[in-house]
Amino acid sequence: MNVKYDFSEKVALVVGGGSGMGRETSLLLASSHARVMVADFNKEAAEEVIRIINNNGGKASYVYCDIRNKESVFNCVQATVDTFGRIDYGANVVGIAGKTAGVIFHEADDKDFENVMDTNVTGHRWLMQAEISQMKKQGGEGYSIVEVASVQGLIGQIGAHQYSTSKHAILGMVKSVGAEYASQGIRVNGIAPGTTATGFVKNAFKENGWEFTNKTDRLPRGTMLEPEELAQAIVWLFSDGSSGVCASTVTVDGGMMAVK
Numbered sequence: 001m002n003v004k005y006d007f008s009e010k011v012a013l014v015v016g017g018g019s020g021m022g023r024e025t026s027l028l029l030a031s032s033h034a035r036v037m038v039a040d041f042n043k044e045a046a047e048e049v050i051r052i053i054n055n056n057g058g059k060a061s062y063v064y065c066d067i068r069n070k071e072s073v074f075n076c077v078q079a080t081v082d083t084f085g086r087i088d089y090g091a092n093v094v095g096i097a098g099k100t101a102g103v104i105f106h107e108a109d110d111k112d113f114e115n116v117m118d119t120n121v122t123g124h125r126w127l128m129q130a131e132i133s134q135m136k137k138q139g140g141e142g143y144s145i146v147e148v149a150s151v152q153g154l155i156g157q158i159g160a161h162q163y164s165t166s167k168h169a170i171l172g173m174v175k176s177v178g179a180e181y182a183s184q185g186i187r188v189n190g191i192a193p194g195t196t197a198t199g200f201v202k203n204a205f206k207e208n209g210w211e212f213t214n215k216t217d218r219l220p221r222g223t224m225l226e227p228e229e230l231a232q233a234i235v236w237l238f239s240d241g242s243s244g245v246c247a248s249t250v251t252v253d254g255g256m257m258a259v260k
């Protein structure tokens with residue numbers, strides 16, 4: 001892709017930056033000259049991402065973060081400031097699906113539901129609070145936060161009520177929080193990806209005993225999205241090119257929602 005950005009003066013925090021969309025977002029930000037803090041609870045995967053960045057002349061660092069733990073979330077924002085001096089962009093990418101095989105709503109256990117809500121909603125709320133507090137402390141404008149939700153935040157999915165509930169919640173939060181800070185130099189937006197060929201989907205295939213292929217008739221274009229395509233959308237939402245977009249959700253779904 002031949003879209004170029006220059007984020008030389010900017011610092012970005014990518015939570016869930018160890019794999020999939022977060023990994024590609026970290027790489028794209030770094031090749032666009034941003035300094036990048038990669039946060040994830042998978043240390044090995046995230047350290048591989050920062051190795052690639054630093055070996056290619058970029059600037060990246062790693063901080064452990066488990067988004068289900070408030071202290072860990074606030075610590076990862078503080079670590080970004082301690083390392084790079086500030087924070088301009090928050091890519092809040094981390095998310096889990098919960099059980100994807102054989103979940104019947106009236107028999108579903110609470111533990112899985114709670115884990116999905118803790119990760120996809122409560123943790124994201126803390127993360128936005130920590131990022132916005134820091135941005136307010138810095139003052140000025142030009143800040144942007146992107147919440148990665150899902151098309152399942154726009155429609156339901158039989159057999160995945162926990163996931164769809166969590167993604168609807170986060171898009172609700174984007175509207176409220178995005179509107180609250182719209183006049184304060186902080187844009188908050190959501191992304192609703194369609195099926196994307198990452199570990200997230202590959203694991204679901206495995207759990208259901210299906211062989212993985214990126215061909216799909218769920219997306220009119222016939223193939224799943226690639227994580228790089230979501231990274232492009234996230235980074236565009238950081239750029240001045242999206243200055244008119246706030247408290248909104250950008251659907252990146254290969255046409256999926258058009259025919260639902």
Ligand SMILES: NC(=O)c1ccc[n+]([C@@H]2O[C@H](COP(=O)([O-])OP(=O)(O)OC[C@H]3O[C@@H](n4cnc5c(N)ncnc54)[C@H](O)[C@@H]3O)[C@@H](O)[C@H]2O)c1
Pocket residue numbers: 015016017018019020021022039040041042045065066067068093094095096097119148149150151192193194195196197198199200201227
């Ligand atoms: N892949 C898809 O088809 C798809 C579609 C729609 C939305 N999404 C959403 O996109 C986002 C990224 O998904 P992906 O496909 O890149 O998945 P992925 O599994 O490749 O990446 C998720 C990353 O989050 C990290 N993570 C998980 N739980 C964590 C926790 N508690 N604390 C810190 N890090 C944690 C993982 O280690 C991993 O590096 C998620 O929010 C997901 O819900 C994915």
